[in-house]
Amino acid sequence: MGLLDRLKGRGSSISAPAEPRAVPVSLLGGQDDLEVVGELAYQAVLWRLCGGTVGDRIRCDIVAVLVPEPTNSYDANAIAVQVDGQVVGYLPRATAQEYLPGVKHVMSLRGGYVALRGVIVGGGYYDDGPGRLGVWLEHDPADFGVHPASFARPAPPGHASADGVMRTGFTEAWLTDAEDNSYDLSWFNDLPEADRPAIAKLRELLAADPDPVDRHFQFAELETRLYRSRDLYESALAEYDEACARHDAEMESICEAFMAKWGKVPLLDTYRQMAIRQQKKKDWEACKWWAERGLALYGQRAAREEGVEDLIKRRNRAIVKLDAAVVPKRQVGLESLHTAIVAGTPSGGTPGTADPDAALEVLVCQECNCRFERLRVRGRKPTLCPPCRAAAKA
Numbered sequence: 001m002g003l004l005d006r007l008k009g010r011g012s013s014i015s016a017p018a019e020p021r022a023v024p025v026s027l028l029g030g031q032d033d034l035e036v037v038g039e040l041a042y043q044a045v046l047w048r049l050c051g052g053t054v055g056d057r058i059r060c061d062i063v064a065v066l067v068p069e070p071t072n073s074y075d076a077n078a079i080a081v082q083v084d085g086q087v088v089g090y091l092p093r094a095t096a097q098e099y100l101p102g103v104k105h106v107m108s109l110r111g112g113y114v115a116l117r118g119v120i121v122g123g124g125y126y127d128d129g130p131g132r133l134g135v136w137l138e139h140d141p142a143d144f145g146v147h148p149a150s151f152a153r154p155a156p157p158g159h160a161s162a163d164g165v166m167r168t169g170f171t172e173a174w175l176t177d178a179e180d181n182s183y184d185l186s187w188f189n190d191l192p193e194a195d196r197p198a199i200a201k202l203r204e205l206l207a208a209d210p211d212p213v214d215r216h217f218q219f220a221e222l223e224t225r226l227y228r229s230r231d232l233y234e235s236a237l238a239e240y241d242e243a244c245a246r247h248d249a250e251m252e253s254i255c256e257a258f259m260a261k262w263g264k265v266p267l268l269d270t271y272r273q274m275a276i277r278q279q280k281k282k283d284w285e286a287c288k289w290w291a292e293r294g295l296a297l298y299g300q301r302a303a304r305e306e307g308v309e310d311l312i313k314r315r316n317r318a319i320v321k322l323d324a325a326v327v328p329k330r331q332v333g334l335e336s337l338h339t340a341i342v343a344g345t346p347s348g349g350t351p352g353t354a355d356p357d358a359a360l361e362v363l364v365c366q367e368c369n370c371r372f373e374r375l376r377v378r379g380r381k382p383t384l385c386p387p388c389r390a391a392a393k394a
Contacts, residue, residue, distance in 0.1 A: 025112055025113045025114075026112055027063065027115045027117070028115070028140065029120040030118055030141075031138060032141055032229075033136055033137070034136070034138065034139045035137075035310075036064075036090065036135040036136065037092050038089045039089040042087060045088055046133040049083055049086070050386070050387075051279075051389070053386060054130050055130050056123050057124040057320065057323065058120060058121060058133060060119065060121075061116050061117070061119055062116055062117070064081050064118050064135070065083075065115045066079050066116065067113060068103060075098045077096045079099065079100060088120075089135050099144050101144075101145065102145040102146060106143065118136070120135055121134055121135075121313075122312075122316040122320075133310065133316075134313035172284060185217065187205055187218070188221070195225045202218050202222040202225065204217050212250065212253045215250060215262070216247075217294065219270070221241050223240060226239050227273070231274050241277075244270050244273075247270050255301070264302065265297065265299075265301045266303045267307045268307070271291065272307070272310055274290040274313040275287050275290045275291045276314075278290060285318075287317075291312075291314040291315035294307075295311050295312065295315065327334040365388055
């Protein structure tokens with residue numbers, strides 16, 4: 001039988017397309033966060049999956065499938081994140097490269113795709129408009145042969161980021177060091193290789209160096225060294241927290257120095273890492289504070305949009321965790337996990353007018369009797385919660 005006969009089906013004339021084939025999916029557990037990026041391009045899909053309307057505060061439990069895309073024209077290591085057969089984002093490029101061998105190994109062992117539990121979070125209203133939705137997954141890095149991430153030392157001087165865009169600002173500062181007498185980064189090459197003596201040296205530098213650019217990178221290196229030493233001595237994490245707090249106290253002047261020299265603010269990794277640290281401690285108030293503090297410092301001046309997006313997602317997740325007692329949950333994808341069909345992976349409501357004195361209000365759905373939260377606006381109050389509204393429209 002020829003290939004065309006096999007595609008049509010033995011002994012049949014041209015007929016309706018066959019039903020899509022169910023693909024086995026194995027659900028793995030874990031407590032560590034696995035970040036998803038690129039959700040901005042899939043906002044319509046995310047709102048549809050969680051059954052919400054723009055402006056609703058959302059926390060929607062999901063099961064997501066990791067789908068490698070070896071033919072992806074942008075990145076052969078790309079791993080798409082699908083919910084109910086629809087792409088909602090991707091693993092970050094560096095994460096995908098690190099995790100792809102392990103994902104393929106698990107797929108080979110289990111004979112199907114890998115699924116992880118996660119959550120769609122976000123929505124609500126903020127000073128800059130309606131909030132976007134983001135996706136977080138939970139996993140155990142060991143399942144993929146990956147060790148938990150640590151802080152990385154800044155890139156060696158003279159080496160730009162992979163995409164040629166300012167990242168931490170260290171390379172730009174190093175390259176202009178000779179032309180600018182206000183700061184001197186030669187201390188970087190003089191640091192001891194071992195962490196304990198390097199930490200002592202950095203503290204000496206911070207006690208004497210007045211320049212904000214120097215101080216920013218000295219604080220960043222001190223934080224890296226302290227976090228890396230957390231298993232070597234007991235007080236390292238407390239010292240790390242203290243260094244981050246001192247760093248933050250000087251950040252306004254540091255950001256102004258960056259703006260004066262380069263007209264933009266590079267990645268302020270202190271805020272991302274401290275937000276992550278608070279997430280791991282389940283201190284959602286502190287997580288929210290660090291994320292919002294970083295966003296306030298960036299303003300509209302960030303050199304890298306992904307740094308802003310990361311903090312927005314962490315802030316949104318912290319807010320949802322804090323509001324979890326009153327926000328109803330809706331699960332997507334749990335019921336049909338083992339018969340999920342993995343589709344192809346192509347890339348690719350207007351809220352009411354808010355009262356200036358608006359506040360959140362809690363309403364009761366007339367259909368399911370669940371409580372749900374929304375921004376108080378003029379006009380009729382909704383009688384159905386977001387999931388029931390979506391079901392009524394279907």
